[in-house]
Amino acid sequence: MNNPNALASQSFDLAAQQHPHLLRSASYNYPHRCAFKAVDDGDTQTVNQRLSISPLAIWLNLPARRFDTALGRDFLDSLIAEITLRKEAFGRRPVTQLLLRHPFLHYQGADITELMHLLASNFRLNHRDNSPIEYCAELLLEEAEGANLALLKGLGFNEFLLSLPASPSRGDYEKLHAIWQHAREFAADSLGVRLPYGYPEQDLHSMRALLDQILSLKPDRILLTPASELDRWNLQDHIHEHGSNSASQFALIYNALRHAGYRVLGNDCFVIGRDSLAIAQNQNRLRRTAIAYNSVNAADLLGLGPAASSQLGSRYESNLEAIQPYIENLQLHKLAIDKVLQLGTKAKACRVVADQLLCYHRLDIHYIENRYELALASLAENISWEFNAEANMELMRIHNGLLQLSDDGIMRLLFISDTFLAGLLKTPKKD
The missing domain is CATH 3.20.20 (TIM Barrel)
Incomplete structure (x- = not known):
């Protein structure tokens, strides 16, 4: 099975290469054609x-x-x-x-x-x-x-x-x-x-x-x-x-x-x-x-x-x-x-992730896991940890299966969403 820590790191690196400047308008970027x-x-x-x-x-x-x-x-x-x-x-x-x-x-x-x-x-x-x-x-x-x-x-x-x-x-x-x-x-x-x-x-x-x-x-x-x-x-x-x-x-x-x-x-x-x-x-x-x-x-x-x-x-x-x-x-x-x-099955999940993050600045991890049978929780935990550590501030937090962006996280929404979507496309099915 794929390592969620490795997936999060690879997703972070990929998004960073595609969008080196974190502060950009997000609404014109989804869903991903890939x-x-x-x-x-x-x-x-x-x-x-x-x-x-x-x-x-x-x-x-x-x-x-x-x-x-x-x-x-x-x-x-x-x-x-x-x-x-x-x-x-x-x-x-x-x-x-x-x-x-x-x-x-x-x-x-x-x-x-x-x-x-x-x-x-x-x-x-x-x-x-x-x-x-x-x-x-x-x-x-x-x-x-x-x-x-x-x-x-x-x-x-x-x-x-x-x-x-x-x-x-x-x-x-x-x-x-x-x-x-x-x-x-x-x-x-x-x-x-x-x-x-x-x-x-x-x-x-x-x-x-x-x-x-x-x-x-x-x-x-x-x-x-x-x-x-x-x-x-x-x-x-x-x-x-x-x-x-x-x-x-x-x-x-x-x-x-x-x-x-x-x-x-x-x-x-x-x-x-x-x-x-x-x-x-x-x-x-x-x-x-x-x-x-x-x-x-x-x-x-x-x-x-x-x-x-x-x-x-x-x-x-x-x-x-x-x-x-x-x-x-x-x-x-x-x-x-x-x-x-x-859209394929994972792409549909990507669209739901993008919609939740853009519309409400939060992500219902349990809903997406159950609806699309994807192991999202570990990916979300590792992305959250890596982003907060890299920025040296709290960009997002997870509590009871709900990820919530801070105002600083909302400013970096494009980069955060890209990282989630890149990781989600590689995320395995739930056991």
Whole structure:
């Protein structure tokens, strides 16, 4: 049988090699693709989805940057075609979470209205009844005009997320404050900002100034996003060149927001105490998909648009990223799926571990051992001892089969989770 002490040490070393800077945003990293296996046929999954009536999250992923030429009607028609093709498998499920990114970067209000009408015609959108929903539109500052906010509110969106530039100008600050005043007038259930960090042009002084501006607005949510995610840089090159600066910025932001009274989901999603996500976390009903947390019981995510990801039970799909191949597939009435991956038994356990650590900063060792028949207790004890000894502080403690992270441990959540998952994939079955 494998030695749990050796497993813990190997896992610690592997995670350290992959993430030499411990202080990094954690929510974008799971589940690990190394735990997946490719599948060729989705007929069984399609039947299962068609029969399901559980809540669903939908992600409408429009490109987040401008191109030399406008996307035009072909792209919009392709997105509409994808919506229509997905109706058979998912049309009966109530859509409790809806995520729309950068709607006005490429299209006008009439186009977005048409798109939402088609979505409502093919899926069970819940914005017309009293069911809890989280319909969030993410906007760049240049998109967030009063008329656009009013249109989105009329289309059923009850949450707005403003995506900030890495180095805002004085004009950006003035625009942000004006937008915020407009958005508050629409009585959105949640108003938040996406804060990028880790860019070469950012330093601690400019980050402090940006944080002061953000906190003066009193946002309901603040989402931290590393530059490597926003710009799809090579992660290892980014860490090698800018890692220490990124880690310092992350520590500064984390401590400032915690000091300001924000609760934290994962270690990069900060919410005020009365926010629906904070309430769900406190009531042990917080959910997490591949791209977002939610309080509306949506465990499955359907991604629409180029590069969109879907998380459907134990099956993961990703759409083609390039615009033209995406359009060409949909013009032939074919889904533009690039990759299909399936979770194995240990990978399912990995996802539960990641979800518990990110959502609640704790790990129910007994539950995972019994549910997946894995010898996790020894691994957890040794990882806990090794981390606490290495950091010379208490990052986590175990009591009565429950592992709980300290605030210092939450800051290092990515490294801790990576170590657990790497070890879990090698953990033997219980005797």
